[in-house]
Amino acid sequence: MATETVIVARGLRKVYVLGGGVEVHALRGLDLEVRRGEYAAIMGPSGSGKSTLLQILGCLDAPTDGSYRLAGDEVADLDEAALAGIRNRRIGFVFQSYNLLPRATAVDNVALPLLYRGVPPRERRALALDALERVGLADRVHHRPNELSGGQRQRVAIARALATEPDILLADEPTGNLDSTTGQEILALFDALHREGRTILIVTHEQDVAEHCERIIRIFDGQVAASEVVAARRRPDAGVAGC
Amino acid sequence: MLIENLKTALEALYGNRLRTLLTLLGVVIGVFAVTTTVSLGQIATAGITGEIQAFGAQSLFVIPESSHPEGVPFTDADIDALSRLPIEILRQRSTRVWANAGEERVRLNVVGTTANAPRIDRSIELDRGRFFDERDEQAAAQVIVLSADAAEEFFGSGPALGRELMLETSGGNRSFYTVIGVKKRVGGALGAFANDVSGDVPLESLYRDVSGVPRDRYDFLPITIALDRDAGAIERQVRAILDRRRDPESYQVQSIEGALSLFNTITVILQALLGGIGAISLVVGGIGILNIMLVSVTERTREIGLRKALGAQPRTILQQFLIEAVVLTVIGGVLGVLLSIAVLWTVVALVPFLDVFVLDPWIIALALFVSVATGVAFGVWPARRAAALSPIEALRYE
Numbered sequence: 001m002a003t004e005t006v007i008v009a010r011g012l013r014k015v016y017v018l019g020g021g022v023e024v025h026a027l028r029g030l031d032l033e034v035r036r037g038e039y040a041a042i043m044g045p046s047g048s049g050k051s052t053l054l055q056i057l058g059c060l061d062a063p064t065d066g067s068y069r070l071a072g073d074e075v076a077d078l079d080e081a082a083l084a085g086i087r088n089r090r091i092g093f094v095f096q097s098y099n100l101l102p103r104a105t106a107v108d109n110v111a112l113p114l115l116y117r118g119v120p121p122r123e124r125r126a127l128a129l130d131a132l133e134r135v136g137l138a139d140r141v142h143h144r145p146n147e148l149s150g151g152q153r154q155r156v157a158i159a160r161a162l163a164t165e166p167d168i169l170l171a172d173e174p175t176g177n178l179d180s181t182t183g184q185e186i187l188a189l190f191d192a193l194h195r196e197g198r199t200i201l202i203v204t205h206e207q208d209v210a211e212h213c214e215r216i217i218r219i220f221d222g223q224v225a226a227s228e229v230v231a232a233r234r235r236p237d238a239g240v241a242g243c
Numbered sequence: 244m245l246i247e248n249l250k251t252a253l254e255a256l257y258g259n260r261l262r263t264l265l266t267l268l269g270v271v272i273g274v275f276a277v278t279t280t281v282s283l284g285q286i287a288t289a290g291i292t293g294e295i296q297a298f299g300a301q302s303l304f305v306i307p308e309s310s311h312p313e314g315v316p317f318t319d320a321d322i323d324a325l326s327r328l329p330i331e332i333l334r335q336r337s338t339r340v341w342a343n344a345g346e347e348r349v350r351l352n353v354v355g356t357t358a359n360a361p362r363i364d365r366s367i368e369l370d371r372g373r374f375f376d377e378r379d380e381q382a383a384a385q386v387i388v389l390s391a392d393a394a395e396e397f398f399g400s401g402p403a404l405g406r407e408l409m410l411e412t413s414g415g416n417r418s419f420y421t422v423i424g425v426k427k428r429v430g431g432a433l434g435a436f437a438n439d440v441s442g443d444v445p446l447e448s449l450y451r452d453v454s455g456v457p458r459d460r461y462d463f464l465p466i467t468i469a470l471d472r473d474a475g476a477i478e479r480q481v482r483a484i485l486d487r488r489r490d491p492e493s494y495q496v497q498s499i500e501g502a503l504s505l506f507n508t509i510t511v512i513l514q515a516l517l518g519g520i521g522a523i524s525l526v527v528g529g530i531g532i533l534n535i536m537l538v539s540v541t542e543r544t545r546e547i548g549l550r551k552a553l554g555a556q557p558r559t560i561l562q563q564f565l566i567e568a569v570v571l572t573v574i575g576g577v578l579g580v581l582l583s584i585a586v587l588w589t590v591v592a593l594v595p596f597l598d599v600f601v602l603d604p605w606i607i608a609l610a611l612f613v614s615v616a617t618g619v620a621f622g623v624w625p626a627r628r629a630a631a632l633s634p635i636e637a638l639r640y641e
């Protein structure tokens with residue numbers, strides 16, 4: 001099967017220097033490949049480096065060392081402006097704590113990355129409304145975050161990540177702040193997005209969340225410890241599993 | 244993008260109205276403090292100098308030196324000797340008597356003077372009626388021109404012209420004087436000294452009707468010099484004439500110019516002081532603006548991180564914060580100036596001896612420049628610092 005590899009990471013290292021010169025090695029030479037259209041979970045204990053990995057893959061942070069190629073481009077070679085463009089066009093990032101602008105309505109929050117892409121106002125609004133409809137929030141577009149439930153806020157955040165039609169969708173513990181029922185709804189949304197052919201990486205520490213994916217990448221001590229294929233169960237399109 | 248960003252900035256300002264209002268308040272107070280303190284100083288200075296100049300610069304006062312054994316009052320012979328000069332000398336004596344009008348019995352300062360007094364003493368201005376003339380003077384007529392305060396003491400708000408006052412003197416003499424004029428209240432800073440309960444009568448009438456006012460003794464001589472004359476030369480001539488008549492150490496010649504130069508010194512000191520206060524309020528106002536901008540932008544580090552995570556270019560973020568800072572400081576600055584103008588107008592309207600409205604455009608420009616510059620510098624600098632962080636660092640900021 002000739003599938004394109006969208007993420008190629010080689011020897012990624014990330015060292016945080018804390019106060020007093022203490023160094024924390026979050027990633028220790030990590031290698032990872034992700035194919036286009038893949039639906040993968042990144043699991044690992046606290047402090048294993050899984051969130052750091054996702055942030056580097058999302059270009060929100062830079063590795064201390066190593067190579068990261070996103071759709072063929074070496075990220076380390078890009079300047080600040082080009083990185084902003086990558087974050088804007090190729091990556092949709094979903095945070096555990098949603099990170100919505102508290103004083104902007106749902107539609108304005110979703111339209112924000114489109115504003116930074118230079119989409120004209122009318123089109124921006126149409127795209128944002130479309131994205132909100134896809135996450136099932138067509139009736140909440142003019143609500144502010146504090147007028148929405150946790151699950152609804154996470155849907156707004158997902159709509160914002162989707163609105164730009166990114167190459168990859170990265171989610172850091174997207175159900176971490178939600179009760180299990182709401183969490184299942186959000187996961188069902190990711191499942192549906194996967195069926196549309198999107199590349200999705202989810203960081204989680206919950207096995208049942210991870211089992212929604214095709215593959216579980218286990219991180220331990222800053223390196224990939226294992227990569228497991230999840231047995232086809234609930235998903236009708238589970239046959240695509242590789243690796 | 245600029246228009247979009249202007250919209251974003253205005254939405255951010257409108258979205259957090261409380262923060263916007265507090266920041267505005269900081270700028271308003273900064274600009275207001277500077278403009279108002281400096282302008283109040285200038286208004287006070289202008290008020291005082293205006294008053295002094297209104298009294299006429301071309302005047303001299305000759306007074307005996309009381310500590311000198313020959314420092315006795317001047318005589319008519321002295322005045323006659325000085326009259327060769329192109330000057331006018333006011334002969335004036337005064338004493339206190341009891342005066343009655345109907346039920347009112349008031350201690351009155353009776354001033355005996357000559358008909359040319361209003362020409363020499365520029366603080367004399369008639370509100371109603373007339374001053375006495377040479378005929379009244381020659382006839383030693385029983386007529387009196389009351390000060391505004393005296394007219395009010397005797398007659399309240401009722402008519403004063405044509406009414407009679409009975410003057411009692413220590414000898415038990417009683418004489419009746421008709422009110423022929425009421426003077427205006429002396430305005431301005433010098434009014435506090437010039438206004439009193441007094442009445443002007445012809446000098447000869449005073450000598451005749453009021454006991455205890457000996458002739459031929461003048462405690463001081465007010466002299467007026469025509470404006471086209473050299474006051475300095477006249478002053479030297481006055482001294483030359485008097486020196487022949489008495490000991491040069493036994494009297495003083497004071498000129499308004501002398502008083503004026505003293506006032507000018509005071510004014511310079513006053514302005515330096517106010518400039519200092521203005522500079523301090525400028526610094527304090529600037530620090531206030533710096534503080535509120537720094538805090539309000541720093542607390543938005545997470546917002547900056549989020550915008551970067553969504554793909555905002557650093558310069559787009561800086562532009563947004565620059566627009567916010569400019570809008571805030573310009574609106575705040577204009578409000579501060581308007582508030583200052585309102586307060587200064589009120590002060591000028593309410594305080595009697597501050598009657599000149601001064602607002603130096605340079606002060607406004609300086610106050611606005613400093614507030615806009617500090618506002619922009621400390622609105623953009625922390626934003627720039629935050630935008631230089633990686634998005635995840637900025638998002639983690641507490």
